[in-house]
Amino acid sequence: MSQKSTKNNYKENFLNILAEVEDTYYKSQEISTIRRFIEEYNPTNDFLKICFSRSGGNGIEFKDRNQDFRDKIAIYICLNTDVTVSPLLLSDLIQETGKASRDSWGAPEYLFLLSERLLKETGGKYIETFGEMLFSNMDTYGACIGIDFKNIDILGILDELKRKEQKDKLILDLIEYFEAQL
Known part of the structure; x- marks a missing residue:
């Protein structure tokens, strides 16, 4: 099986799993709030709701007060590709997820979908934010293999x-990374 075929199968399977649990993941009243947050994102007013907010140790003891909301926003974006998303919101989500991943010793599986959308929609505009997240630890790098x-x-x-x-x-690392994708 080719690498491209494997990536597509992984992406399809992952999106199918997310779609299957979507109805139970979101409370009915949350959907309109989440959609409004995405469509009207203003970093001045809204960034504090998605930013990495550490309040605990590392690994299993790790706590991030904004992780649940950030995950709900990110997963909604991944499942609803028809929703218009501010490039700055994509960049902020990737940046803050990268920060949280360093301390939680893990990265969410959806990270490759957000990264793919950011790169597809903005090209190199937020490339350094993407790079800082990508190279911040093995977990974020591994999560992005599916791009x-x-x-x-x-x-x-x-x-x-x-x-x-x-x-x-x-x-220099980003140049090497993207050259390897050619």
Whole structure:
């Protein structure tokens, strides 16, 4: 089985599982609140509702007061591709999920879907945010293995990365990462 076929099967299976539990995951009154939050996202007023908010130890003792709401927003976005999502909301979700993943010693499986959507819709605009999340730990990197690059402008992203005057380790690592996707 080809790698592309395996990725597509994983993505389809994962989305099917999410769709099967969607009705029980969300309370009926939550859907309108979540949709409104997504459609009207304003970082000045709304960022504190999704930001990483540590209030405990690491691993099993880890607590993030905003994780449940952030997960509900992210999963709704993954399941409802017809919903218009602010690129800044996608970027903020990826950034904060990456921060939480470092301390929780794990990354949510949906992270590859959010990352794929961010890269597809914004190209290189938030590439450093994506890179910081991707390379922050093994869990986030592993969660992003499922990204399907067929509708992502890899050459455009690479061009943008290579044109940067300051090429720190993050930029060089991103160049290597995207070159490997060609």
